[in-house]
Amino acid sequence: DSRHAVIDAIKTRSTSPGWPQTLIFPEGTTTNGRALITFKPGAFMPGVPVQPCLVTYPRPAGGLHPGWVGATSAPQLVWRLCSQLVNRVHVRFLPVYVPTA
Structure with missing residues (x-):
């Protein structure tokens, strides 16, 4: 099962x-x-x-959201990002979390 293989690799x-x-995005999606x-x-x-980490993408008025959602293809996403003059990202580090059993 591929899920078990991923967990073993992690x-x-x-x-x-x-x-x-x-680096892992634990939601498993965007x-x-x-x-x-x-x-x-x-x-x-x-x-x-x-x-x-909290990752947000502030956008100017009328700017496009860089998130990969819906039926957007990879080439469409790259085109959207490259067609904007500026793409900003904010990364905020939150307190370290130690999982318990």
Whole structure:
């Protein structure tokens, strides 16, 4: 099962000193940014500390949202992003979370 393989890879990489930190989007998808959706449990299964980050994309009036939602294809998304003069992203680091069993 591919889900189990992903969870095993997350466990291996997050506990192995040979791997750098792993970036995971625990929602498993993207949204329009209007709501927080349920996280998938795989990111928290290794039990190692997690550094949550809040990523937002402020847009100027009339600007396009860079989120990959709906039936947008990858080429359409790239075209939309490249057709804007400026694309901004805000990253806010939240307190470290340590999962418990």
